[in-house]
Structure formats: structure tokens, C-alpha cells
Amino acid sequence: MLARGGLAEKHMTMPFDTLDDASDDALLARYAAGDASAARALTLRFTPKVFAQAYRMLGDRAEAEDVAQEAMLRLWRIAPDWKPGQARVTTWLFRVTSNLATDRLRRNRGTAIDDVAEPQDPAPGQEERMQNCARLTAMRAALAALPERQRLALTLRHFEGLSNPDIAAQLEISIEAVESLTARAKRALARALAPQKAALGYTDD
Amino acid sequence: MTRKTTPTQAEIEALLDSLAESGPEPSDALVARVMEDALARQSQVWQPRQRDGFLSQLFSALGGWGGLGGLVAATCAGVYVGVSPPDGLLNTMNLVWVVDQQEAFDAAPGLTGFGWLLEEEGA
Numbered sequence: 001m002l003a004r005g006g007l008a009e010k011h012m013t014m015p016f017d018t019l020d021d022a023s024d025d026a027l028l029a030r031y032a033a034g035d036a037s038a039a040r041a042l043t044l045r046f047t048p049k050v051f052a053q054a055y056r057m058l059g060d061r062a063e064a065e066d067v068a069q070e071a072m073l074r075l076w077r078i079a080p081d082w083k084p085g086q087a088r089v090t091t092w093l094f095r096v097t098s099n100l101a102t103d104r105l106r107r108n109r110g111t112a113i114d115d116v117a118e119p120q121d122p123a124p125g126q127e128e129r130m131q132n133c134a135r136l137t138a139m140r141a142a143l144a145a146l147p148e149r150q151r152l153a154l155t156l157r158h159f160e161g162l163s164n165p166d167i168a169a170q171l172e173i174s175i176e177a178v179e180s181l182t183a184r185a186k187r188a189l190a191r192a193l194a195p196q197k198a199a200l201g202y203t204d205d
Numbered sequence: 206m207t208r209k210t211t212p213t214q215a216e217i218e219a220l221l222d223s224l225a226e227s228g229p230e231p232s233d234a235l236v237a238r239v240m241e242d243a244l245a246r247q248s249q250v251w252q253p254r255q256r257d258g259f260l261s262q263l264f265s266a267l268g269g270w271g272g273l274g275g276l277v278a279a280t281c282a283g284v285y286v287g288v289s290p291p292d293g294l295l296n297t298m299n300l301v302w303v304v305d306q307q308e309a310f311d312a313a314p315g316l317t318g319f320g321w322l323l324e325e326e327g328a
Contacts, residue, residue: 031243031247032250034247034250036244036247039240039243039244039247040240040243042243043236043239043240043243044236047231047235047236047239048230048231051228051229051230051231051235052228052229052230052231053228055227055228055229056224056225056227056228057224059227061229065231065232065235065238068231068235068239069235069238069239069242072239072242072243073242073246076242076243076246076247077246079246080250132223135220136220136223136224136227139220139221139224140224154221155221158218158221158222158224158225159221159224159225159228186214186217186218189212189217190211190212190213190214190217191211193211193212193217193220194210194211194212
């Protein structure tokens with residue numbers, strides 16, 4: 001953490017492995033102060049998360065890479081003006097990535113399902129795989145159609161595994177508001193997916 | 206009836222979870238690109254400040270190469286006029302190096318001529 005020594009002492013002299021213990025805010029401050037090892041540490045810390053999130057929302061590797069690079073570029077740009085303690089770096093990045101991916105999905109809404117790349121994980125059978133792919137594509141489109149706060153509340157819970165109190169703290173709203181946002185988001189998703197339900201091969205439960 | 210056409214909450218959650226499972230690792234190429242951006246941005250912000258020594262401050266205060274060029278030209282012109290003055294211009298070098306005091310006293314009083322002193326003595 002920051003309290004360990006003077007700012008000048010920490011520059012370049014800190015052993016590389018201790019960067020892993022530095023807080024996000026501290027790393028960002030050192031990046032803004034010109035420390036190249038902080039640039040490396042931040043890249044390795046956040047790129048996997050940002051890329052995974054972009055991929056979940058977009059379902060396309062190349063598009064997800066573009067969005068991840070753009071989101072990280074915005075982090076580099078904001079670093080000199082970053083105010084420690086005001087927002088969490090992870091939440092800020094999550095929001096930026098979510099919005100960039102959503103913009104892209106909305107722009108590509110005309111794209112046919114066939115054009116959307118399939119997930120790369122191996123699936124048992126070809127038919128099932130295509131069905132899974134179509135379901136996820138429909139889900140991504142429905143997510144992109146949600147208002148920002150509903151989308152963030154729902155994906156913070158399911159993608160990041162955060163609890164409602166954590167989400168409330170990060171979005172600076174009450175826990176009740178989170179519950180309400182999540183419930184409305186799920187209803188909206190259900191409505192959006194209803195027309196496709198038969199086509200997408202849901203089994204009766 | 207609505208249950209058959211509208212996905213249930215559980216189905217929605219299951220879909221969200223299967224989206225969440227599909228988070229692959231970034232390629233090395235992406236990590237390299239991001240790192241490149243980070244360092245490029247960092248050097249953009251930092252390079253001008255690092256070069257800000259006294260001489261470079263003086264250099265920019267004088268107006269950069271343009272200003273410095275003008276100063277050099279003016280200096281050369283001044284030295285040239287001083288060493289080899291054009292006709293009609295008072296030859297200041299000769300006024301300083303007075304060889305013939307009498308002539309200098311009569312014609313054009315030199316700076317070291319002290320004509321007023323001689324006048325006083327003669328009076």
C-alpha cells in the first residue's frame with residue numbers, strides 16, 4: 001500500500017513481485033507518475049478481466065479484443081486525473097467495458113445470427129452447439145437492450161459474482177434499488193427472449 | 206400458458222451463468238497491444254517534462270530556433286558594422302583608439318581625448 005514509504009523511494013526501486021500486492025489505486029498513481037513497471041502490472045491485472053467481460057457480452061473474440069484494448073486505453077488516459085478512493089478501478093473498467101460492448105452490439109444489431117462467431121469451447125453435438133450459440137446470441141442482444149443500470153446490476157452479479165450489498169456499494173445505490181433493478185432486468189430479458197423461446201429449443205421444465 | 210412462452214427466472218439465470226462461463230483468456234497479442242498503448246501514453250505525458258532543463262527553458266524563452274536565428278543574425282550584423290562601418294557612419298572604433306591626439310582633438314573629439322581638460326589648462 002501507499003503508506004510503506006516515500007513516493008520517490010517507491011519509484012523503480014520496488015521489487016517487481018511486490019507490485020502484485022499494491023492496491024489498484026496505488027498502481028494507477030504510479031503509472032501516472034511515469035513508472036513503467038506499474039504499466040505492466042496494471043496490464044496483466046486488468047486485461048484478462050476486461051477481455052473476458054467483453055467476450056461474454058459480445059461472443060466474438062476479435063470484437064472483444066478491440067473493446068478490451070479500447071477500455072484499457074481509456075484507463076491509461078484517465079490515470080493522471082484519477083482520484084483515489086472515489087470509485088473502484090474495477091467497477092469503472094466494468095462500466096466502460098459494458099458500455100463499449102453494448103454500443104458495438106447495438107451497432108451490429110442488423111447482423112444475422114449466422115455471422116456471429118460461435119463460442120470456441122467444444123460442445124457435444126453440432127445441433128446442440130448451434131442451439132446454444134443462438135440462445136447466447138439472443139441473450140447478448142437482450143442484455144444490450146437493457147438500460148445501463150439494469151445491465152450493470154445484473155452482470156455485476158452474474159459475471160463478477162458480487163453480492164447485492166457489494167453491487168449497491170459499487171453503484172452507489174441502496175440494496176433495495178439493486179434488488180429492484182435486477183428483478184426488472186430479468187423480467188425485461190424474459191420478455192425479450194419470449195418470441196424466440198420455441199425457436200431456441202427450450203425444454204419444458 | 207405464459208410459462209411456456211416466457212423463459213422462467215431460472216432459465217434466464219442459467220443463460221446468464223453460461224455466458225459467464227464463456228470467458229476465455231486474452232491472447233498474448235492483445236496483452237502486448239495493451240502494454241504498448243500503456244507505455245506510449247505514459248511517454249507522451251512524461252517526455253516533455255523530463256527534457257525541461259535550464260537550457261531548454263532558456264531556448265524556448267528566446268523563441269526556439271526562429272528566435273535564436275534572429276539573435277545570431279543581429280549579433281553578426283552588429284559585429285560587422287562595428288569592425289567595418291559603412292561610409293558616413295561615425296567611426297567609433299577610431300574614436301576609442303585615438304592615435305593622434307591632436308588631430309582627434311581638432312577634428313572630432315575622441316572619447317579619451319579629454320578636450321575639456323586641455324582647454325581648461327590652456328585658459
